[in-house]
Amino acid sequence: MNFDFILYLIINTLVVVAISPLFVSLIKKVKAWTQGRQGPSVFQTYFSLIKLLKKEVIYSPNSSWIMQVTPFVTMAAILVAALFVPLVFVPEPIGGIGNIILFLYLLVLARFFMALAGLDAGSSFGGMGSSREMSISSIIEPTTVIVFAALAFVFKTLNIFDMFVLTSGSGLPATPTLILIGISLFIILIVETSRIPVDNPETHLELTMIHEGMVLEQSGRNLALMELSAAVKMTVLMMLLINLMVPFGLATTLTLAGMLIAVIVLVVKGSILAGIIGLFESSMAKKRFFQLPSLFAMAFFFSTLIIIIEVFS
Amino acid sequence: MIVELFIPAIIVLLAGTIFPILTASLDRRSVRTISLSCTIVGSILLVSLSLLILLYGEPVYFTLFQPLPAFSLSFVIDRLAAFFLLIIAVVSSCVALYFTEYIEHIAGSNRRNLLCGCTNLFILAMVLVVASANTISFFLFWEVMAASSFFLVMYEYSQQNTAKAGIYYFVMTQLSSLFILLGIIILYLTTGSFDFLPLTTTASAPLITVAFLALFLGFSIKAGIIPFHKWLPYAHPASPSPVSALMSGVMLKIAVYGLVRFLLDVFTPDLWWGVLILAAGTASAVLGVIYALKEHDVKGMLAYSSIENIGIIFTGIGLSVIFTASNLPLLATLSLLGALFHSLNHAMFKSLLFLTAGSVVSATRTRNIEHMGGLAPRMPVTSALFFIGAVSIIALPPLNGFASELLIFISFISSVSVVDPLFKILLFICLSLFALTSALSAACFVKAFGSIFLALPRSPESAAAKEVPLTMLIGPGILAAACILLGVCALQIFATVGFTVPLPDMLLVSLLLLGMSVLTYVVLYFTASREVRVSETWGCGTLSQQASAEYSGHGFSEPLDIIFSAIYRTRTINERIFFDQKNCIFKEGTGEIRLLKVFEEYLYRPIAQQSLKVAEGVSRFQNGCLDTYLLYVFVTVIALIIFLGWFA
Numbered sequence: 001m002n003f004d005f006i007l008y009l010i011i012n013t014l015v016v017v018a019i020s021p022l023f024v025s026l027i028k029k030v031k032a033w034t035q036g037r038q039g040p041s042v043f044q045t046y047f048s049l050i051k052l053l054k055k056e057v058i059y060s061p062n063s064s065w066i067m068q069v070t071p072f073v074t075m076a077a078i079l080v081a082a083l084f085v086p087l088v089f090v091p092e093p094i095g096g097i098g099n100i101i102l103f104l105y106l107l108v109l110a111r112f113f114m115a116l117a118g119l120d121a122g123s124s125f126g127g128m129g130s131s132r133e134m135s136i137s138s139i140i141e142p143t144t145v146i147v148f149a150a151l152a153f154v155f156k157t158l159n160i161f162d163m164f165v166l167t168s169g170s171g172l173p174a175t176p177t178l179i180l181i182g183i184s185l186f187i188i189l190i191v192e193t194s195r196i197p198v199d200n201p202e203t204h205l206e207l208t209m210i211h212e213g214m215v216l217e218q219s220g221r222n223l224a225l226m227e228l229s230a231a232v233k234m235t236v237l238m239m240l241l242i243n244l245m246v247p248f249g250l251a252t253t254l255t256l257a258g259m260l261i262a263v264i265v266l267v268v269k270g271s272i273l274a275g276i277i278g279l280f281e282s283s284m285a286k287k288r289f290f291q292l293p294s295l296f297a298m299a300f301f302f303s304t305l306i307i308i309i310e311v312f313s
Numbered sequence: 314m315i316v317e318l319f320i321p322a323i324i325v326l327l328a329g330t331i332f333p334i335l336t337a338s339l340d341r342r343s344v345r346t347i348s349l350s351c352t353i354v355g356s357i358l359l360v361s362l363s364l365l366i367l368l369y370g371e372p373v374y375f376t377l378f379q380p381l382p383a384f385s386l387s388f389v390i391d392r393l394a395a396f397f398l399l400i401i402a403v404v405s406s407c408v409a410l411y412f413t414e415y416i417e418h419i420a421g422s423n424r425r426n427l428l429c430g431c432t433n434l435f436i437l438a439m440v441l442v443v444a445s446a447n448t449i450s451f452f453l454f455w456e457v458m459a460a461s462s463f464f465l466v467m468y469e470y471s472q473q474n475t476a477k478a479g480i481y482y483f484v485m486t487q488l489s490s491l492f493i494l495l496g497i498i499i500l501y502l503t504t505g506s507f508d509f510l511p512l513t514t515t516a517s518a519p520l521i522t523v524a525f526l527a528l529f530l531g532f533s534i535k536a537g538i539i540p541f542h543k544w545l546p547y548a549h550p551a552s553p554s555p556v557s558a559l560m561s562g563v564m565l566k567i568a569v570y571g572l573v574r575f576l577l578d579v580f581t582p583d584l585w586w587g588v589l590i591l592a593a594g595t596a597s598a599v600l601g602v603i604y605a606l607k608e609h610d611v612k613g614m615l616a617y618s619s620i621e622n623i624g625i626i627f628t629g630i631g632l633s634v635i636f637t638a639s640n641l642p643l644l645a646t647l648s649l650l651g652a653l654f655h656s657l658n659h660a661m662f663k664s665l666l667f668l669t670a671g672s673v674v675s676a677t678r679t680r681n682i683e684h685m686g687g688l689a690p691r692m693p694v695t696s697a698l699f700f701i702g703a704v705s706i707i708a709l710p711p712l713n714g715f716a717s718e719l720l721i722f723i724s725f726i727s728s729v730s731v732v733d734p735l736f737k738i739l740l741f742i743c744l745s746l747f748a749l750t751s752a753l754s755a756a757c758f759v760k761a762f763g764s765i766f767l768a769l770p771r772s773p774e775s776a777a778a779k780e781v782p783l784t785m786l787i788g789p790g791i792l793a794a795a796c797i798l799l800g801v802c803a804l805q806i807f808a809t810v811g812f813t814v815p816l817p818d819m820l821l822v823s824l825l826l827l828g829m830s831v832l833t834y835v836v837l838y839f840t841a842s843r844e845v846r847v848s849e850t851w852g853c854g855t856l857s858q859q860a861s862a863e864y865s866g867h868g869f870s871e872p873l874d875i876i877f878s879a880i881y882r883t884r885t886i887n888e889r890i891f892f893d894q895k896n897c898i899f900k901e902g903t904g905e906i907r908l909l910k911v912f913e914e915y916l917y918r919p920i921a922q923q924s925l926k927v928a929e930g931v932s933r934f935q936n937g938c939l940d941t942y943l944l945y946v947f948v949t950v951i952a953l954i955i956f957l958g959w960f961a
Contacts, residue, residue, distance in 0.1 A: 009825075053837075056844035062769050062858065063850075064689035064696070076829035080822065096804075096817020097825075101722050102710060108755060109709045115759045119864065121850045122768030127864020130763065134756035135872035141752030142745035145722075149744060152726045158815075217850060221841035225833065293876055300745070307741050312734055 004254055008091040009083060015263065016082045020235035021045035023274045030278025052224035060121040060217060070117035071225035074110040078229040081106035082236045088262040089251035090164050098161040100148045111137060118214035129213020140191045140296050146303040147184045153310055167247040180306045185241045187299040193234040197287040242269050315362055315373040315390060322358035325351050329433035333426040340423040345416055348429040349409045352436060356406035359398050366395035367810055374446060389446035396653060397443045397570045400660045404562045405436045411668050411788035412555045418675055419553060428468055435461040439567050447507040448497040459486045462564060465556045466548045478551035485534055485544040492531030499524035509578040525586060528575055536568035536623045539597040540912045549616035550680060554671020557612060561619045562664030566656045569626055576634060587634030594627025595743045598750040603880055606757045606870045610680045611670045614761060621750060622659045626652045628747060629721050644724055650812060651720030658713040658799060662705040665792035669699040672785055673765060676778040682761060682866050687770035691778045694786050696766045701793040703758040708751050711823040713796050716803035716816060718751060723815055756873060764866040771860045882909040
């Protein structure tokens with residue numbers, strides 16, 4: 001483990017934690033505008049997190065150790081997963097950090113704890129959230145793995161770092177295969193971050209609640225951790241998509257100027273994608289739960305198409 | 314050195330078998346403890362032996378007994394055998410440790426001595442199967458293993474379900490032996506030898522294909538590959554939990570060993586053999602986990618999950634065969650390593666899960682997960698151990714299940730750039746199903762852990778459950794430690810035994826995970842409020858929370874039930890009785906929606922009925938009248954004379 005890599009660990013973690021609440025607020029802002037509202041400030045998510053940190057934690061008398069460790073494990077798993085997606089500069093991968101399958105399974109680790117915490121307090125809302133989350137994540141998984149396999153197939157590597165180095169050398173996404181992969185990755189992003197049409201992140205209604213259902217019993221600093229980890233997860237998946245599609249700006253060497261430019265470019269690109277997500281969410285209604293498999297089938301179709309194109313070209 | 318360790322281990326296990334049978338009339342704890350201590354001692358000898366061979370050793374060959382020139386009881390311990398000996402020994406010692414206490418809590422007075430003896434015999438037979446140097450002793454000990462495990466399954470013979478489980482198990486296991494015997498005989502006919510030697514003749518290729526198919530069928534039945542899996546979900550709930558742990562953790566792996574041994578040492582496999590194994594593996598993995606989701610008997614659920622994991626192992630073996638046949642030795646080794654490592658890992662976490670499930674069942678006196686709940690605060694250590702098993706089995710980093718599944722994932726993904734186009738499509742389909750399997754098993758174990766350990770207890774027994782004694786925690790504890798060690802140090806372990814695998818450094822990842830957790834904790838400690846309050850779960854204003862309002866296991870899996878409703882075929886049965894003849898005034902009726910046991914009703918029953926019919930036809934020859942039998946003898950003699958006159 002060399003100096004560059006340790007620096008990378010620190011910078012990447014700081015940047016992702018600092019920046020992700022901004023994107024969450026931006027999406028809310030865009031949605032508010034499309035509805036003709038002013039909407040909360042773009043810094044509202046930061047204020048909410050600070051407010052939550054000041055509040056006490058409330059545990060149910062029925063809950064067990066799962067409830068207490070979940071926020072920390074979730075946060076740690078998501079932060080480690082965030083290390084797999086370079087945000088400002090790409091170091092040499094060390095010890096298999098950046099392996100795309102491991103990245104996926106770190107997200108599953110976080111989800112597993114979250115789902116158990118949903119069941120822990122014995123509330124039927126939490127149970128409903130966990131049940132739906134596990135169902136949806138199970139049926140999206142084949143698509144995710146196929147998309148990742150397609151990525152590995154196109155770039156001839158399993159490592160996200162190497163993929164970014166390859167794309168940043170090439171400039172814009174010239175190939176149609178990458179655009180198709182982008183569509184599938186976008187659907188995965190929507191599903192994994194529980195957004196419309198899969199879930200509605202703004203309500204606590206029984207009809208929609210998946211992610212919100214699971215964290216309903218969390219409070220105080222634990223809730224702040226759950227919210228922040230969800231934001232970080234969204235940012236990481238957004239950056240995975242952006243840096244594969246529109247790779248310019250990512251520094252491949254460690255210079256201060258390069259990194260500053262990278263951070264600015266990152267915020268700009270992230271804001272544009274956040275805007276797109278906000279518009280996408282505003283343009284459609286939440287789908288019925290049991291119609292979701294057809295949406296996933298579409299993503300699966302696109303990714304299989306890429307494979308077939310690549311195989312026979 | 315190796316022989317000096319092996320012979321004492323065999324003798325100790327044999328002593329552990331014979332001693333409790335000789336003292337069967339004494340219903341004493343000491344008898345059983347001595348017998349099970351023999352298991353532990355024997356296992357420890359075997360562990361050291363197999364580690365020696367795995368790390369440094371050359372294969373060791375020795376003959377114990379040679380009654381005929383063509384037939385001998387000889388043993389060979391090479392690295393493959395040593396690896397499976399390690400699996401047997403580690404699981405057996407932990408199970409035996411757990412069994413010393415568990416056996417005192419079950420019914421059966423002095424029959425329990427026989428249970429100990431039989432367990433030892435079972436372990437001994439498995440050890441000898443793996444160590445066998447020729448097919449005939451392989452088959453001999455295979456039969457001993459089948460018979461002793463049948464007695465173990467039948468331990469609680471007075472219960473109704475056990476009889477059914479026993480019949481299923483007996484028929485299936487004998488069918489498996491028959492196919493294996495057939496394969497061995499065909500191999501003998503082509504080579505003229507009972508040794509595990511590479512086939513050199515290609516002249517009788519169809520015969521060799523038949524031999525492979527027979528052996529594959531035999532091992533698949535024993536391993537529980539769908540559609541030959543039916544005995545597993547019956548036998549496991551019926552037998553005592555430590556026996557299930559041994560059968561699921563170890564015996565299924567012996568079938569895997571058999572398949573791998575024949576594929577590596579005897580056959581030169583064709584491409585389509587690999588496709589067959591891969592297809593069987595993938596189908597078992599997906600269907601196994603889908604059925605596991607629907608199961609509410611905790612041990613039945615674990616049995617289906619074993620089917621799934623055996624499917625994953627077969628997937629790895631199938632890939633390996635495909636790569637061997639396509640001349641890709643590196644990838645073949647990689648996927649075979651994945652399959653073998655998953656065998657080891659499955660042995661660890663599945664026996665861990667069966668043992669902890671046994672503790673839970675003995676504490677709550679029910680196997681239905683709907684009647685459990687709230688056990689995490691009541692049985693904290695057991696819940697933590699079960700949790701480690703669950704995290705391992707659903708392949709979450711950094712535990713061991715992940716390491717082996719990742720190896721298979723990597724060999725899948727890196728294969729696509731090398732094989733020919735049509736195979737790529739096939740491999741991608743299998744890859745997506747493989748991904749589905751691992752995601753569904755996550756849902757399955759969230760449901761299991763949530764229903765068993767979390768929220769409020771849903772029965773009075775569950776509310777009164779107590780933690781099990783320390784001796785019942787040490788065995789599973791060792792297995793849990795093995796799960797963590799094998800996962801975190803996977804890369805280092807492979808390096809120690811001399812393989813370079815493209816795994817990420819899980820030690821680094823674990824350290825990062827730990828570091829991030831500590832960092833989060835420290836940051837929060839200084840920035841956030843530290844106040845904690847305990848208060849009622851929010852229930853829309855209801856005054857007190859009731860267990861009946863919780864999300865049940867059924868409710869949890871309902872969305873997946875609906876999504877996979879094509880696979881869960883149900884039959885609706887309505888019976889109505891009316892007062893009048895025109896069926897207008899309803900008197901009474903029953904309604905039932907029952908899950909169709911597809912394989913049982915469309916495959917097993919028809920075959921069983923056909924064989925009954927044939928048996929009836931044959932039984933007409935047996936009329937018990939002496940004159941008829943004399944006639945048979947006379948006809949046979951005449952037929953023989955004519956036959957000999959014709960051909961000689």
